Amino acid sequence: MSTLTAGKPRVSDSSNTFDEPGVRSPLVLNHDSFTSVTEDICKVNEAPKPPLAWYITFAISAVLALMLFVLVGYLFLTGVGVWGNNVPAAWGFPIVNFVFWVGIGHAGTLISAVLFLFRQKWRTSINRFSEAMTIFAVVCAGLYPGIHIGRVWLAYWLFPIPNQMSMWPQFRSPLLWDVFAVGTYFTVSLIFWYVGMVPDLATLRDRTTTKLKSVLYGIFSLGWRGSMRHWHRYERCYLLLAAMATPLVLSVHSVVSFDFAVSQLPGWHTTIFPPYFVAGAIFSGFGMVLTLAIPAREMWGLKDFITKRHIENMCKIVLLTGSMVGYAYGMEFFIAWYSGELMETFAFVNRASTEPLETTGGPIGSWSLVMSLRHKSSGSSDVAGPYGSSLSLHCWLTSVCGLSGLSSSLHRWLSRRFPVSGDTSRRPGLTLPCSLEALGCS
Amino acid sequence: MTQMTMATNEPSQETTDSTQQTYGVFAEFTSPSKIFKAAEAVHAAGYRWWDCLVPFPVHGLDRAMGIKPTVLPIIVFFAGLTGTMVALFLQIYTNSIELPLWLLVPVTGYQFEVSGKPLISAPAFIPVAFEMTILFACLTAVGAMFVMNGLPRLYHPVFRHPRLMRLSDDRFFVVIETRDPKYVRGETEAFLESLDPEAVDRLEA
Numbered sequence: 001m002s003t004l005t006a007g008k009p010r011v012s013d014s015s016n017t018f019d020e021p022g023v024r025s026p027l028v029l030n031h032d033s034f035t036s037v038t039e040d041i042c043k044v045n046e047a048p049k050p051p052l053a054w055y056i057t058f059a060i061s062a063v064l065a066l067m068l069f070v071l072v073g074y075l076f077l078t079g080v081g082v083w084g085n086n087v088p089a090a091w092g093f094p095i096v097n098f099v100f101w102v103g104i105g106h107a108g109t110l111i112s113a114v115l116f117l118f119r120q121k122w123r124t125s126i127n128r129f130s131e132a133m134t135i136f137a138v139v140c141a142g143l144y145p146g147i148h149i150g151r152v153w154l155a156y157w158l159f160p161i162p163n164q165m166s167m168w169p170q171f172r173s174p175l176l177w178d179v180f181a182v183g184t185y186f187t188v189s190l191i192f193w194y195v196g197m198v199p200d201l202a203t204l205r206d207r208t209t210t211k212l213k214s215v216l217y218g219i220f221s222l223g224w225r226g227s228m229r230h231w232h233r234y235e236r237c238y239l240l241l242a243a244m245a246t247p248l249v250l251s252v253h254s255v256v257s258f259d260f261a262v263s264q265l266p267g268w269h270t271t272i273f274p275p276y277f278v279a280g281a282i283f284s285g286f287g288m289v290l291t292l293a294i295p296a297r298e299m300w301g302l303k304d305f306i307t308k309r310h311i312e313n314m315c316k317i318v319l320l321t322g323s324m325v326g327y328a329y330g331m332e333f334f335i336a337w338y339s340g341e342l343m344e345t346f347a348f349v350n351r352a353s354t355e356p357l358e359t360t361g362g363p364i365g366s367w368s369l370v371m372s373l374r375h376k377s378s379g380s381s382d383v384a385g386p387y388g389s390s391l392s393l394h395c396w397l398t399s400v401c402g403l404s405g406l407s408s409s410l411h412r413w414l415s416r417r418f419p420v421s422g423d424t425s426r427r428p429g430l431t432l433p434c435s436l437e438a439l440g441c442s
Numbered sequence: 443m444t445q446m447t448m449a450t451n452e453p454s455q456e457t458t459d460s461t462q463q464t465y466g467v468f469a470e471f472t473s474p475s476k477i478f479k480a481a482e483a484v485h486a487a488g489y490r491w492w493d494c495l496v497p498f499p500v501h502g503l504d505r506a507m508g509i510k511p512t513v514l515p516i517i518v519f520f521a522g523l524t525g526t527m528v529a530l531f532l533q534i535y536t537n538s539i540e541l542p543l544w545l546l547v548p549v550t551g552y553q554f555e556v557s558g559k560p561l562i563s564a565p566a567f568i569p570v571a572f573e574m575t576i577l578f579a580c581l582t583a584v585g586a587m588f589v590m591n592g593l594p595r596l597y598h599p600v601f602r603h604p605r606l607m608r609l610s611d612d613r614f615f616v617v618i619e620t621r622d623p624k625y626v627r628g629e630t631e632a633f634l635e636s637l638d639p640e641a642v643d644r645l646e647a
Binding site: 171174184199206228233244408 | 448466479482493494495496497498499500503505509512514515522525529532533536537545547548550551552556557563566567569570572573574576577579580581583585586587588590592593594595596597598600601607608609610611613
């Protein structure tokens with residue numbers, strides 16, 4: 001089935017980045033029939049074998065996952081001291097990872113729920129895989145509270161299960177709020193993802209050529225037959241899910257930030273944390289969506305669906321949320337000074353003088369996107385190549401911003417192992433641009 | 443077509459009337475605007491047991507078909523309310539009062555005293571109550587939607603016709619069931635033919 005209309009030249013994937021009042025720019029390029037879209041989307045799934053690059057990257061991931069199991073086994077046998085956690089009240093490494101992964105997940109829900117409520121139609125090109133990203137990110141996040149508790153065989157104490165000791169969780173603790181917030185978030189993300197996928201599974205079912213696939217897709221599509229009476233309830237259900245997932249996604253990272261804000265530690269005990277964490281989550285999450293979307297559109301030839309306009313829209317959100325994170329940083333420092341609170345002032349001065357890039361990296365990472373946006377606005381296609389690659393670089397930067405917590409842990413570990421005498425404020429190469437997660441271990 | 447053949451052995455109808463074995467008739471259209479007009483015509487003709495099968499929701503088609511708004515939001519509202527109540531009960535029962543409750547075994551709460559704060563400290567109980575509200579409401583929204591739609595249903599007559607394989611791709615169908623009181627063999631087919639479809643055919647049960 002041809003995806004091109006005879007006589008019409010192929011347009012480039014940046015041809016829809018114009019903004020003309022009264023003219024709606026196309027969301028899908030080079031396709032003028034429903035079936036050509038179905039063909040091109042389904043061929044990703046229906047390819048008999050994945051490309052070689054997939055095997056290579058899967059092998060690398062599999063090795064890393066195997067390493068995870070070995071290290072988690074080591075952790076269980078030895079104790080949380082292997083992370084350097086030597087204070088009973090501090091989480092250190094595991095909470096950094098927990099916050100990072102929950103935050104990554106937020107972009108998926110933002111795309112599927114908030115952009116749906118705002119009628120942003122471009123979201124449909126990227127929402128499914130962003131939601132998948134959310135689910136895997138939340139799975140990764142959920143790993144850390146489970147394994148950090150020291151005695152993993154007592155992990156069920158997190159849940160209110162009636163037991164012979166009449167022992168209940170302490171519901172006034174933010175850690176319990178976390179259990180419920182993350183549990184709900186995972187469940188809702190999963191059903192949101194699946195409900196959105198049911199009609200698509202029906203499409204795949206109707207295109208299958210083998211019996212096994214037909215039966216499996218048939219079961220998972222639940223017998224969806226595209227009835228308008230079903231679509232009517234389905235759309236209402238989807239709208240309700242979006243309307244409930246929107247406050248949910250904001251609440252989840254707010255609750256995560258309560259882990260810090262409800263404590264009385266100087267530097268953490270601040271009211272700015274909930275919005276600040278949510279903005280940071282969306283910032284790093286969109287960085288991750290871009291990191292996944294740019295290779296995916298390249299490898300599977302999806303440039304007609306995930307166009308430069310989609311990338312640009314995502315960059316704008318990164319820019320916005322990055323600026324919000326930058327503002328939150330500034331405000332934190334301002335309040336630390338303005339409050340006159342000695343402990344808090346010390347905490348921030350100490351952080352700023354030992355890890356100077358931490359406070360500037362996030363905003364720099366996002367503002368550097370301005371450059372690529374300006375590139376685009378010239379509109380010519382000859383900058384498309386450098387534009388794309390510079391964007392990838394920026395995306396990587398923004399992801400690194402999300403990884404800050406990890407880098408900061410690494411930094412602390414390195415500085416413990418290899419103490420630098422004298423001026424500790426100059427350690428290029430050890431510090432990476434950082435964002436909110438740095439708080440988790442500072 | 444290998445579509446769901448595992449479930450095709452329905453109990454055979456011993457009736458000899460051929461209309462009993464025919465599920466319905468369908469008309470195939472190629473664009474949303476065509477099915478929109480067709481749906482309006484079928485609705486105006488007074489049919490009740492009929493449906494439109496479309497690859498994606500055609501906005502406004504539900505109104506053209508005369509579908510009443512669903513009660514789903516009302517169900518979801520009460521589910522959310524249930525979630526709030528369950529969460530508040532759970533927290534107050536387990537953390538604020540010591541009252542044995544017999545389920546299968548005696549279950550007793552434990553009065554946590556934390557820095558002299560009130561035992562029923564409502565602000566601290568809000569986050570969990572909120573999350574449980576969302577959880578109950580979302581699970582109910584999805585569950586009720588599928589149940590009201592009669593799904594999962596792994597076999598349906600529309601899966602048997604080769605032309606209807608495209609209902610999830612790029613074709614739009616109007617299906618009128620034979621059980622409709624207005625269905626008259628031959629006349630309904632002619633009526634569908636008059637709507638300018640690509641094809642009109644019968645669907646075996």
